[in-house]
Structures are given as C-alpha cells and as structure tokens.
Amino acid sequence: MPAVSKGDGMRGLAVFISDIRNCKSKEAEIKRINKELANIRSKFKGDKALDGYSKKKYICKLLFIFLLGHDIDFGHMEAVNLLSSNKYTEKQIGYLFISVLVNSNSDLIRLINNGIKNDLSSRNPTFMNLALHCIANVGSREMAEAFASEVPRILVAGDTVDSVKQSAALCLLRLNRTSPDLVPMGEWTARVVHLLNDQHLGVVTAATSLITTLALKSPDDFKTSVSLAIARLSRIVTSASIDLQDYTYYFVAAPWLSVKLLRLLQCYPPPEDAALRSRLTECLETILNKAQEPPKSKKVQHSNAKNAVLFEAIALIIHHDSEPTLLVRACNQLGQFLQHRETNLRYLALESMCTLASSEFSHEAVKTHMETVINALKTERDVSVRQRAVDLLYAMCDRSNAKQIVAEMLSYLETADYSIREEIVLKVAILAEKYAVDYTWYVDTILNLIRIAGDYVSEEVWYRVIQIVINRDDVQGYAAKTVFEALQAPACHENLVKVGGYILGEFGNLIAGDSRSSPLVQFNLLHSKFHLCSVPTRALLLSAYIKFINLFPEIKATIQDVLRSDSQLRNADVELQQRAVEYLRLSCIASTDILATVLEEMPPFPERESSILAKLKRKKGRGNLPDIDEARKNVNVNGNGNSEPSDKIEATNKSSPPLVADLLPTNRPRPVSSSTFMFSPGSTVSSPSFTDLLNLNSTPSAGNTLLVDVFSDNSTFSATEVSEENFARFICKNNGVIYENQLLQIGLKSEYRQNLGRMYVFYGNKTSTQFLNFSTSVTSTDILRTQLNIHAKTVDPVIEGGAQVQQILNIECLSGFTDTPVLNVQFRYGGMMQNISLKLPVMLNKFFQPTEMSSQDFFQRWKQLGAPQQEVQKIFKSKHPMDAEVTKAKIIGFGVALLEGVDPNQENFVGAGVIHTKSIQVGCLLRLEPNVQAQMYRLTLRTSKDSVSQRLCDLLSEQF
Amino acid sequence: MMRFLLLFSRQGKLRLQKWFTPISEREKKKIIRDMTNMVLARQPRSCNFLDWKDLKIIYKRYASLYFCLAIENQENELLALEIIHRYVELLDKYFGNVCELDIIFNFEKAYFILDEFIIGGEVQETSKQIVNRSIEASDMLQEFQVGASTDTSPMSE
Secondary structure (H helix, E strand, C coil): CCHHHCCCCCHHHHHHHHHHHHCCCHHHHHHHHHHHHHHHHHHHHCCCCCCHHHHHHHHHHHHHHHHCCCCCCCCHHHHHHHHCCCCHHHHHHHHHHHHHHCCCCCCCHHHHHHHHHHHHCCCCHHHHHHHHHHHHHHCCHHHHHHHCCHHHHHHHCCCCCHHHHHHHHHHHHHHHHHCHHHCCCCCHHHHHHHHHHCCCHHHHHHHHHHHHHHHHHCHHHHCCHHHHHHHHHHHHHHCCHHHHHHHEECCEECHHHHHHHHHHHCCCCCCCCHHHHHHHHHHHHHHHHHHHCCCCCCCHHHHHHHHHHHHHHHHHHHHHCCCHHHHHHHHHHHHHHHCCCCHHHHHHHHHHHHHHHCCCCCHHHHHCCHHHHHHHHHHCCCHHHHHHHHHHHHHHCCCCCHHHHHHHHHHHHCCCCHHHHHHHHHHHHHHHHHCCCCHHHHHHHHHHHHHHHHHHCCHHHHHHHHHHHHHCCCCHHHHHHHHHHHHCCCCCCHHHHHHHHHHHHHHHHHHCCCHHHCHHHHHHHHHHHHCCCCHHHHHHHHHHHHHHHHHCHHHHHHHHHHHHCHHHHCCCCHHHHHHHHHHHHHHHHCCHHHHHHHCCCCCCCCCCCCHHHHHHHHHCCCCCCCCHHHHHHHHHCCCCCCCCCHHHHHHHHHHCCCCCCCCCCCCCCCCCCHHHHHCCCCCCCCCCCCCCCCCCCCCCCCCCCCHHHHCCCCCCCCCCCCCHHHHHHCCCCCEEEEEECCCEEEEEEEEEECCEEEEEEEEEECCCCCEEEEEEEEECCHHHHHHEEEEECCCCCCECCCCEEEEEEEEEECCCCCCCCEEEEEEEECCEEEEEEEECCCCHHHHEEECCCCHHHHHHHHHHCCCHHHEEEEEEECCCCCCHHHHHHHHHHHCCEEECCCCCCCCCEEEEEEEECCCCEEEEEEEEEEECCCCEEEEEEEECCHHHHHHHHHHHHCCC | CEEEEEEEECCCCEEEEEECCCCCHHHHHHHHHHHHHHHHCCCCCCCCEEEECCEEEEEEEECCEEEEEEEECCCCHHHHHHHHHHHHHHHHHHHCCCCHHHHHHCHHHHHHHHHHHEECCEECCCCHHHHHHHHHHHHHHHHHHHHHCCCCCCCCC
16 A cells, blocks of 8 residues: 555645755755745635645645754644644644644743643543643643643543553653652552553553653652562563563563663662562573573564663663672673674673673673773774773773783774774873882883873873872882983974973983983983973973973083073063073072072872873763772772872871862963062972972962952851851852951861861951950860861961961861861950850861762662662752852852753752762762742752761752 | 654755754754764764763664664663664554655654654553554544545545
C-alpha cells in the first residue's frame, strides 16, 4: 500500500512541498515561502470563515515552513482553535503545531490549557493521549500548575486504559523534571510503585522511568520499589523468549524494561534482606551467563539488545561494589569485549572498565588487560575509541605500571589527534607526579612532554615541575643538568626556555663545576634564546640573569652589559624596561650580603593539591577521574611530593606568603618596588618575597593598609552591639567589618586552605585618644577545643588614636564542629574598662575545597550518599529577593564548586566540595531548588557524616 | 532521558527535529549545525557513539538518512541505537519501505509516530504491534471522518 494513500492526503500541502523542493536557489525558496505566507495570512484574515480542513492544511504548511528554519509569527490562534475541533485529524495537527512552535511563555497558554482540560476530561483515550503528549511536549510551568494534580489522578485511577496510563506516567515525569515543587508526593506515590506489578509491560516500562526519577529525588518514598523491581527483573530474565510476545525484541526478553529496572536498582544500595539479595545476584549471574551462550540470531539488533542489558547489569554490579565474584566476572566479560570485532562494544568495554578500575575488588583484574588497552591505543582507527583507551590507562595506572603506561602515553602523544593532546598532557603530568618514586624520572617525563607537545603544555604543568624541583633538593642537580642539555637543541619550545630559565636561575650553581656548563656557558645558552621569546618569557629570563649575578659573581659584568643595552633599558615594553632598570640598579648598589638575601633561593612552596589535577577536572569532569576519595588519598600517598614531614610544612607556612603562594598567578606580575627589598622571606608579616622569580604572588594588602581599603567589598554597615547578625554575613565571605561601635571597629580578612586557616583581625581606634591595656583572647567551649585549634598572636597593648593594629589568628580544623569560638576584646578608654565579645566567624564551611564534577558523577555520588541520615533537607522562605546571580555568588562563597548544567532543571543550583579537617575529609553535595512563585527554597545536603550535613544546612539556609 | 532526535540527509538537510527539553530557537540551530558537522565527518565503520558536552550522541545511518539521538550520560548507548532502529521499523511498517521522501512529504506522520513511541524523552511503548495498532487506529479515525468531507482525493504524484 503506497504511503500517500494513507490517512488524509492534503493535496495543497504536497504541492507546496514539491514547489519548495524544486526551488533552484535559496532566494527562490524564500520567495515561494513569502508568497505562501501572504496567501495564508489573507486566508486567515479573510471574511470567509475557513472550514476545519483548510485551517488544518494551512497550519500544516506553516509548520513545514517553520521546520525549514523560517520564523512564523502568526497562526497560533488558528492552531489553538483546532484543538476544540471534534475531528481527530484537525485536533492532532493543532496539537502538533503547538508542541513544535509554542514556547513555554506564550500568552496563549491559557487557551491551550483549556483545550487540554477538555480533552483530558473527555474520557476518550485517543483524545486524552493527545492532550497528555502535548503537556509532555511543552512541559511549561503554567501547564504544570494547571495539571499537576490532574495527571497523577489519571495515572492511578482504576478505570484508566493502559495507553493513557503510559502517557500519564511519562507526562508526570516530565512535569516533575520541569517543576518538581509543583508535583508533590501524595497518596498516589504508593500506588505508582505498584504499577511495577502491572500486567501490561508497556505500563511497567513507563512507570519504571517515572519511579526511577522520583526515587533519585526522594529515595525513602520509593524504597518498596526495590523488591518489586527485583521480582519483575527475575521473571523477565528467566522467561523463555516467547513468553513476553511482542516485548521480546530480536529474541531478547523485554530489553527496555530490563535496562530500566536495572537503572532503578542503581538508585539504591544493595538490598539488606538476604533472600532479596540472593535473588538479585541470581538475576545478574543469569545475565552474565547468557552473554556466554551462542547468539540466537546473527542480527546486530539481537546482540545490541542483549549487550545493552549486560552492560546495565555490569553498571549495577559496579554501583553496588560489594560482590567480588560478580565484579571479577564483569571484568572478564568486558575483557572479552575489548577484543570484539564490533567497534561499539570495544568502546563501551573501555568505558565501563574505567569505573571498574576504581573498585578495590576489581582493580587488579582490570590491570591484567593493560596490554590489550595499549594495543587499542595504537591500532584503533576511531579517535573516540582511542580516547577511551587513554582514559582507561589513566584509570588503571598505579605504582606498579606507571612507568610503562606513562611511556606508552608519551609515545602515543607524538601522533595523537590534536583534539585530545592537551588532555593527554595533563594526564601524563598527573601520573608522573603521582607515581614518581624517582624524581629524575618525573623531570625527564615532563621535559619529554614539553619536547613532544610543547604547545599543549599549559602553565599549570610547567609551574608544577618547578614547584616540585624547588621543594625536593634531591632532584635539583639532576634537573639543572637535564634542562641544560635540553636547551642545547637548536629549536626548543618556549615552555622549555621558561622551565630552563627558572631552574638554572635557582640551581645553575649545582652544575657550574663542569667546564661544559660553566656560568658563562649557561648564561650564553639562555641568552641565545632570549630574542626568540615572548615578553613574559623574556621577563622571566631577566630575573634568571639577576639570580645569576648572585650565584656567579664572576659573570656579573657580562650580565650588567646585557641589562645596560638599549634593547633592554629602552625596551618598549614597560615590564621589561622596568625589570632591566631595577635589576641593573640593584646589582650596582647592593652589597654582596644584601644581594644574597634578596636573591636567595626560593623557599619551598606550600604543599597543596596539584593545580593540574584541578585543571583536568575542570576540563573533563568524566567518570575516569579520581573521585573525591581518591583525591583525598593522593594527599597522603608517599612520593607525590605531598608527603613532606609536617614540621616542614609548618615552616613553609610561616616563611612564605600564605595561601596565595601557589605557582598560579593570581595577579599580573608586578615589578618589585624598592621597599620590598627590606622584607626578608622569613619575616612573620608575609609579603611577596623577591626571590620568587616569576613574581607570581599577589601582593597581600596586609600591613598598614587603611581599614577602608581592606574592606573594599562592603558598603554600608550599621553599628550593632554584639553582632550575631554580622556573623551570618561571614558565612559566605571572608572579609569585612564584623563589629563597630563609637570607639572601635573590628575588621576581618581571612584565608583558608584545606584544614588550615589564617585570620587577620584589624582593630581600628576611631577616637583620637589612646586605647590602653588592649588585650584579646579567643575562647572556645570544651568540645570545640578538641575540634578546632586557634592560636592568636599577641597584640600591642596600646592603640594610638586613629590607628589600626593587626592581629593574626592561626586556625586548624581537627574535626567537624558546630560551636563557634568567641573573641573577647578588652581595653581601657578614658579611664573606663571596655569589654566586647563577639562570635568569631569560623565555621565548618570555611574548610571547603571546591570539587568540579560532571552531571553523571554528581548523581552517582548523590545516590551513594543516599542513606537517610546522610541527607538533611530544609524548606524555607526566602529572606532576600530571589536573584540567581546573587545566589550563585553565595554558593561559591560558601566554598563549594557551583556545578553548571548538572541539574536537569536549570533553575536549580548544585554544588560539590570536600570539607578538610585534620582527621577526616567529608565529601559534600548540595542542591538548592528555588521556587520563585512561592518565594521558597528547598535546600538538600548530602555528606557522609550526618552532623556535617546538619551543620552545613543550618549555615547555608541562613543565607537566602 | 533523551534530549533530542534529529534526522538529516547526507547533504546535511534536516528532515526531522524533536526536542525533549525546552531550548531556544537559536540554540537549536547551533546544535543542528554541530550535529550535522560532527556526524557527517565520521569515518565509516567508526563506533556509533560520540561524546558531546555532557551528552552522548548516538547516531546511525539508514540509506540516505542519518538518525542522531542525544541521550544523557548515564543512559544505555546500545539501547539508544535500538530505539533508533525501532523507530525506523515503525516508519517502515507505516509507509511500507520508508524512504527519505516519505518523511519529507508526510512529516506530520513521522512526528505522530514518534509521539506514540516516545514521550518526554522516555520510551513509552516498546511493542511494535501496539504502536502500529494505535497509529492505524488513528488513521482509521481520520479516513472515516475525512470521508465525510469533500476533499478526499488521495495524493498521487
């Protein structure tokens, strides 16, 4: 039967489509379309009332024009009219037009809702389905408001026919996704769960989708679905393929339903009930067994459907991560797929194995496939498969195979696709650092990276190698020798010049004994690259030269000549010119002692999480990255540069600028002003030490800065007595005025890193008279003392009139805490003793480190934190106008990473971070759902510790 | 869930677009461009899956048409391929050996069939018989009612 005779042909439409297809040019097409639009417009405007058929035909033409990519600005009203037609085809076209063209904020929505309402109450299943499809297609808030109570009713009503139930279930799912607040749980929830027992597999399929989404949001309400889902799954996997009739797809029993049930089970931990658990294990074993059976059909559809179920079963096994035998079987199965001739299966096997590699039960089993994966990297024709192989190698890497994997990745890098080079560079850099036992290997690896793919080596990577070399004196000589040799190459990458310049400037003396690398040779080598480099690199080289003057007094004159040359002293670039002038001057006037102090070797950098890892996370939040727990382990693993003895870390903290001293530039490099010379790197009041060649440290505004400068980000503050209120302001920010009365202003500026913090307290005397006997103390409750260490430096007992003094508090978080320390201030003013006590804004959230992650990771972890005591939820009225930007800023200020595009509902905010305390680290996920209509928020926090969830929830909910 | 389904020809001409979440027209055009560029550039015998932003793109070519389905990250890729296949089977059954022209001239039918199969980005009914039956039932409804009106001449070109 030819298609064209099906249904009702609309001859006019067919003619129009043919005309368009025959148009020779874009212009001709537009001309034809404009003619048609004019015609339709006149028909719609004409005096003669159009019959339903014509209306339908014209609406269809408009739809066609729209789908070609042209704008349509009329016809909506006519389409809405079609909804009330009692002819099915007209109604259907009306709904189609609305589904495709009406955006959610159309002013016609009321009329449309009216039409839908009529059809929903028509009791005609065909009409009801059309209406439900339309709600699901448009899914706007207005529709959710109008039908959120009606749709669940239809879904669970006893007399609803199956097809309508299916539409209703998925329609409700859609409304729940757009406006979860409008679809409250109710008595229908229990009945929805029982749809899993329905006779009709189509109903079960639709219901399972709905339940899975709802269970993700409120697992407790749908707990009972677990046993029902297992029972259902068990019946499917044990059924003979013909039992399910049309739900058997190419000899596979109900693959869609099976996959959905397996997904639903992934919302929950393994069942605790032993019988249930063994029934599930049986199901999973059966699915794994079936994979070994000979195929029942040669069609790809058969193998796809069968393997779809298999992969989903493996995903569940990995999610449960509790049955070693199943995990190993899953791994072996994936191992077979690694060599399968179907590219799709190889791709998926590589992808699945990545998650399997992070399970302690299967990590070793995954490693046995290393050769195959390396081979895939070399032989796969498809770049996306090779990408997966890189991911898997990264995931399976550990100390035992790091050298081989890094070597393979490096050699792949030489020919790798440009699109994935940067990522491979980051991965190699991370692995080399993480698993370096021998740091000469690490240095070699990074220099190789620069040689092979210099353009893709980002700042973070080369900053990091310098950081590590500076912090490890056992590798400094080797590094100097190696960069010196690498620089011999006639053409070397600018990044190598940077690394070389920095390292020779610091440690060139270690190789100067060899005549082949004498001071002059080193200098000439570096300077031979100078003119080919960009301005920032030249600036760095100038700093290396001044360092050379200190290291090698014998070549001072040569270097001074270079600095003195017109190309330096009169350089058009102000940065270069200033450096040349200042360095030259410094070398002329400073005594050897002063030079030696100023140009002293860089102090070790404070240890912190590699910024490269952060970059990779930002770049790619996929499942193949170490998760929060992994990242936590990294910090403690030996040999990755993070395992310095703690006293050294402390020393580091004292002697170098706190917190900002990562190699990452936070400010534009600034020429050093002469006053800075007076600071030695060991002074307690931190300032950028001149010895930092890159000048990467920002200038802290600590010191004698005026109060108004320090608190630039706050505008108006009313003076209050003891300020609980101001306390809350500091939950999401670190700087500002915490207290003010007629006499005294107290300002804070604080910085936190992992479990350590430093707070600068500024006491400003607002009067013109001295404060005498000025003293402060910080008091904590007994419990708090075991959780939080605060050490306050002493402060001068006299504050002159109009002056300001600064006090430093060093803070260490030992474990999770709830109480608040109190700052007591006492002083004598005009013969009267003054006493002030205020809550010091040191709260748990200050010890957050933000964590970027993908949507998938987020929800996976969200599920893992599904136990009731791990979640704390609060619904509250907003206290401030609901501005998304302000909310975002507050969430970021709270300390977590704001994850964009993770929540399916764009109105919602989600964030992730890790609380660092000395004893434990607590991963934390949060989600904030605003309801603008009701001016309410719902805040949900999930962490692995209930007290932490509770405390964070209390803190954050105060902010909106 | 599924985010969108696009059908386009080897020349990159869009034949059908279905969006399961609200997206601005501008964004749609950008996505369509990205998808056609990406998918058409793939070598034959590559795998059918692509990573794109936080979504997975599953594509498959049938004769002159590419079917391109975007699913969320945790969804099952192989089954998504079979969703495409099932849709092709449904079109095939309805049009009888479906070809690109059928979809061009009867685009509204292609949408109706899709609506019977997928709602709000989730599979509604996987039984081919049931979907076919309901499409045929609505066609009966059409023919019956159209028979009563004046313009009944079938399209014959």
